[in-house]
Amino acid sequence: MSARPEATSALARLQPALARLPGTRAWQQWRAATLAQLVADGLPTPRDDSWKYTNLRLLERRELATAAPRPLPSDVLQALPAAQGPRLVYVDGRFHSALSDSELPAGMSRTSHATLLDGPPPPEQSGPVDADLRLRSLNLCMAVDGARLLLAGGSAPARPLEIVHLHTGGGAYPRTRLELGAGAKLALIEYQLGVDPADAFVAAVTDIVLGPGATLTHTTVQLASDRAVLVDDTHVSVGRDARYSHRLVALGGQLARFDLRVDLDGAGAEADLRGLLFADGTREQHIRTLLDHRVPHCSSAQLYRGVAGGRGRGSYDGKVIVRAGAAKTSSRQSSRNLLLSKDAAIDTRPQLEINADDVKCAHGATTGTLDENMLFYLLTRGLDRQTARALLTYAFVGDVLKCIEPQALRQMIERRALGRLPAAETIREFIA
Amino acid sequence: MSTTPQDLEDLVGQKYRHGFVTDIAADTVPPGLDEDVIRLISRKKGEPGFLLDWRLKSYRHWQTMREPHWGQLRYKPIDYQAISYYSAPKSNKDGPKSLADVDPKLLATYDKLGVPLHERARLAGVAVDAVFDSVSVATTFKERLSEAGVIFCPFSDAVREHPALIEQYLGTVVPPADNFYAALNSAVFTDGSFVYIPKGVRCPMELSTYFRINAANTGQFERTLIIADEGSHVSYLEGCTAPMRDENQLHAAVVELVALDNANIKYSTVQNWYPGDENGVGGIYNFVTKRGDCRGRNSRISWTQVETGSAITWKYPSCVLTGDGSVGEFYSVAVANHYQQADTGTKMIHVGRNTRSTIVSKGISAGHAQNTYRGLVKVLPSAEGARNYTQCDSLLMGDKCGAHTFPYVEVRNPTGMVEHEATTSRIGEDQLFYLLQRGLSHEDAVNMIVNGFCKSVFKELPMEFAVEAQNLLAVSLEGSVG
Numbered sequence: 001m002s003a004r005p006e007a008t009s010a011l012a013r014l015q016p017a018l019a020r021l022p023g024t025r026a027w028q029q030w031r032a033a034t035l036a037q038l039v040a041d042g043l044p045t046p047r048d049d050s051w052k053y054t055n056l057r058l059l060e061r062r063e064l065a066t067a068a069p070r071p072l073p074s075d076v077l078q079a080l081p082a083a084q085g086p087r088l089v090y091v092d093g094r095f096h097s098a099l100s101d102s103e104l105p106a107g108m109s110r111t112s113h114a115t116l117l118d119g120p121p122p123p124e125q126s127g128p129v130d131a132d133l134r135l136r137s138l139n140l141c142m143a144v145d146g147a148r149l150l151l152a153g154g155s156a157p158a159r160p161l162e163i164v165h166l167h168t169g170g171g172a173y174p175r176t177r178l179e180l181g182a183g184a185k186l187a188l189i190e191y192q193l194g195v196d197p198a199d200a201f202v203a204a205v206t207d208i209v210l211g212p213g214a215t216l217t218h219t220t221v222q223l224a225s226d227r228a229v230l231v232d233d234t235h236v237s238v239g240r241d242a243r244y245s246h247r248l249v250a251l252g253g254q255l256a257r258f259d260l261r262v263d264l265d266g267a268g269a270e271a272d273l274r275g276l277l278f279a280d281g282t283r284e285q286h287i288r289t290l291l292d293h294r295v296p297h298c299s300s301a302q303l304y305r306g307v308a309g310g311r312g313r314g315s316y317d318g319k320v321i322v323r324a325g326a327a328k329t330s331s332r333q334s335s336r337n338l339l340l341s342k343d344a345a346i347d348t349r350p351q352l353e354i355n356a357d358d359v360k361c362a363h364g365a366t367t368g369t370l371d372e373n374m375l376f377y378l379l380t381r382g383l384d385r386q387t388a389r390a391l392l393t394y395a396f397v398g399d400v401l402k403c404i405e406p407q408a409l410r411q412m413i414e415r416r417a418l419g420r421l422p423a424a425e426t427i428r429e430f431i432a
Numbered sequence: 433m434s435t436t437p438q439d440l441e442d443l444v445g446q447k448y449r450h451g452f453v454t455d456i457a458a459d460t461v462p463p464g465l466d467e468d469v470i471r472l473i474s475r476k477k478g479e480p481g482f483l484l485d486w487r488l489k490s491y492r493h494w495q496t497m498r499e500p501h502w503g504q505l506r507y508k509p510i511d512y513q514a515i516s517y518y519s520a521p522k523s524n525k526d527g528p529k530s531l532a533d534v535d536p537k538l539l540a541t542y543d544k545l546g547v548p549l550h551e552r553a554r555l556a557g558v559a560v561d562a563v564f565d566s567v568s569v570a571t572t573f574k575e576r577l578s579e580a581g582v583i584f585c586p587f588s589d590a591v592r593e594h595p596a597l598i599e600q601y602l603g604t605v606v607p608p609a610d611n612f613y614a615a616l617n618s619a620v621f622t623d624g625s626f627v628y629i630p631k632g633v634r635c636p637m638e639l640s641t642y643f644r645i646n647a648a649n650t651g652q653f654e655r656t657l658i659i660a661d662e663g664s665h666v667s668y669l670e671g672c673t674a675p676m677r678d679e680n681q682l683h684a685a686v687v688e689l690v691a692l693d694n695a696n697i698k699y700s701t702v703q704n705w706y707p708g709d710e711n712g713v714g715g716i717y718n719f720v721t722k723r724g725d726c727r728g729r730n731s732r733i734s735w736t737q738v739e740t741g742s743a744i745t746w747k748y749p750s751c752v753l754t755g756d757g758s759v760g761e762f763y764s765v766a767v768a769n770h771y772q773q774a775d776t777g778t779k780m781i782h783v784g785r786n787t788r789s790t791i792v793s794k795g796i797s798a799g800h801a802q803n804t805y806r807g808l809v810k811v812l813p814s815a816e817g818a819r820n821y822t823q824c825d826s827l828l829m830g831d832k833c834g835a836h837t838f839p840y841v842e843v844r845n846p847t848g849m850v851e852h853e854a855t856t857s858r859i860g861e862d863q864l865f866y867l868l869q870r871g872l873s874h875e876d877a878v879n880m881i882v883n884g885f886c887k888s889v890f891k892e893l894p895m896e897f898a899v900e901a902q903n904l905l906a907v908s909l910e911g912s913v914g
Contacts, residue, residue, distance in 0.1 A: 324832070340846065349840050356828075359858075360856075362854065369847055
């Protein structure tokens with residue numbers, strides 16, 4: 001019935017798994033109806049405009065159902081990055097209390113998505129689901145757990161909160177909701193980690209609401225396993241005079257896509273988005289951002305760096321919408337991309353949709369290879385070609401890495417990023 | 433600085449200067465489209481069999497296609513069966529041999545439009561192949577051009593006199609199945625211009641065509657084909673105006689350019705069709721497919737356009753850079769006022785080695801208009817050392833209009849270097865203040881800023897057009913800024 005029967009069948013294969021999911025009878029019925037609609041619609045394909053550069057046909061042969069809980073290999077636990085603050089760990093989308101800290105930052109309360117499953121399900125979707133919302137809909141259909149966090153107004157914990165998502169294979173549907181009260185301030189670090197060689201499929205959904213004057217620094221570190229397919233959908237609402245900063249470091253996965261939608265809902269709201277996409281080998285890294293300026297006096301800045309080597313693929317699809325009446329908007333968007341090999345490819349689509357006149361909006365996008373003049377300079381200083389190239393590549397992504405906080409996290413990410421470059425050992429000396 | 437109601441009144445009060453209808457008997461086919469209509473068009477034009485087959489094939493393919501709706505455009509559905517697909521001025525039946533034979537009413541029409549026929553043509557140094565509705569009426573300077581070996585004639589003449597060239601090149605740049613409107617055009621095109629510049633010839637004058645849609649409810653389906661043989665050089669000018677109409681008129685033209693080794697084609701357009709009234713009623717629907725193929729080494733195709741008219745503009749003049757070292761250029765000023773909607777831009781497809789392209793697009797929106805730049809830069813794996821620079825700037829006048837930028841950048845070769853920059857803003861208060869303080873009137877200050885905004889495009893226009901374009905811009909935007 002769909003143009004892509006293989007992908008549809010992957011969804012169809014999920015149907016028996018529904019019976020194993022918890023929840024009231026009403027939820028069970030809602031799930032059955034939602035999945036039936038998804039099977040009818042199929043997964044998004046490049047024919048859908050917002051998925052033009054991402055092809056999910058890889059999922060045709062994947063198992064999308066969540067596996068039964070199993071013991072974690074001990075080496076995984078040792079490989080976890082050092083904690084910067086209190087940590088919540090989810091394994092394949094389920095809360096893992098033994099690995100998590102019981103104490104949350106002061107002023108924060110936590111409930112689970114699981115509690116919602118005892119209540120009424122959302123209203124049933126009638127008719128086809130928009131391609132943009134299908135994976136979100138799939139997540140809600142399959143999610144059994146997830147953090148629902150509330151930071152009380154005025155709270156400002158000194159240490160960051162960490163949410164670690166560990167994937168061991170099979171489907172994972174993490175669902176996170178975070179709300180910051182008025183004037184609250186938080187640093188959130190999210191990890192997507194895989195157990196190699198996990199054949200994982202992760203459809204994550206994160207919803208964030210920032211109250212008036214709240215500040216959130218949100219860092220997503222994506223180190224999924226080399227065979228993982230990861231689709232992350234994050235939706236942020238930024239209130240009056242609130243500030244949202246997002247840092248994305250995408251190093252892992254076979255195919256990873258990050259959808260970030262930020263609504264500037266209150267006057268004086270600010271968003272500052274930066275990201276690094278690293279697509280080496282046969283990896284695919286995609287980012288799509290949608291910045292919605294809904295009210296006057298808001299500002300947004302985006303800065304994305306993409307690096308593709310080997311047969312890697314990448315894309316940046318960013319849209320800024322300025323609604324009618326959103327005067328005094330200021331928006332900047334920059335996407336620079338580096339191609340390191342003949343078979344690498346990066347697509348960019350920086351879009352502006354502007355319906356108000358008193359605005360200042362600009363975007364810039366470049367795609368190319370390393371500057372021959374810079375390379376030549378380093379060669380004249382006695383560096384060999386490989387080291388020079390690696391050093392320039394490292395410098396290229398520096399704009400993004402340098403603003404990652406706290407320092408210990410930045411150093412860990414720098415180490416990981418460096419490890420991907422040839423001549424890592426040599427250039428480590430230069431930047432130490 | 434803000435738009436005062438009075439300014440807006442002035443703006444909406446702006447009347448279309450070229451709005452008039454020439455009342456002459458037209459030989460028009462009843463509305464509707466089927467294979468018989470296509471056969472009739474082909475028969476009326478005395479076309480060879482291969483062309484009729486080509487038309488029918490296009491028509492059959494068109495029937496399987498769906499109208500594209502990805503543009504940032506909103507309009508009522510078009511009833512393709514309500515359009516008359518052929519209209520020829522009656523006076524042309526016997527074929528005018530000279531200007532004296534031409535219907536005086538027609539000549540008067542050109543006069544109002546400022547088409548330089550008669551002595552004015554000679555003085556202006558412009559050869560005009562004027563297309564009135566669908567059949568060419570007068571052609572000047574044919575002799576001087578033929579001395580140089582240049583063929584410049586109505587498309588239907590070329591079909592009769594140079595069928596080999598037509599058969600070789602027609603549809604090779606824009607295939608009939610390319611898109612919905614190109615397929616429709618391929619099936620029903622009635623006339624247009626044909627240019628062939630032989631090897632090593634530099635065309636002795638600027639070539640110019642005026643299109644004008646005249647009979648009501650008549651779609652205009654022009655077909656232009658320009659072939660620049662090795663080492664040749666041509667500059668082609670196209671200008672349009674149309675009379676005032678209440679119903680929307682469809683225009684679906686196809687322009688194909690072919691540049692062989694070291695050839696150079698410069699194609700300039702000033703488009704000022706009826707944009708509809710201040711309430712968005714009427715106006716031309718302009719769905720155009722323009723594409724140039726830089727087939728030869730070191731060839732060059734340059735598109736320059738000033739778009740001020742039409743209710744709907746859907747137009748993406750493109751370059752396929754096949755030849756090694758070939759160059760594609762696109763310079764555009766698009767103005768949308770009242771309820772006009774423009775979705776326009778370009779495509780640069782880099783295929784050959786060391787190909788270069790430049791895109792400079794300036795969009796101006798005023799009133800309730802929507803102006804969209806949509807462009808694609810594609811560097812294929814074969815395009816070693818390709819280079820692109822794109823700049824798109826938008827100027828907004830008033831808080832009811834919209835300016836959108838949708839660039840697509842797809843790079844498949846690491847030696848390529850592609851840059852894209854875009855800005856959107858309104859006229860700077862400090863700029864305006866500076867000029868007012870120097871004693872300029874508000875109107876003049878705005879005109880000066882807008883002209884400065886567009887300057888990098890206007891300087892690419894041939895002299896004749898540069899003046900016209902600046903005036904056009906001033907007229908289109910008079911009183912629209914505060």
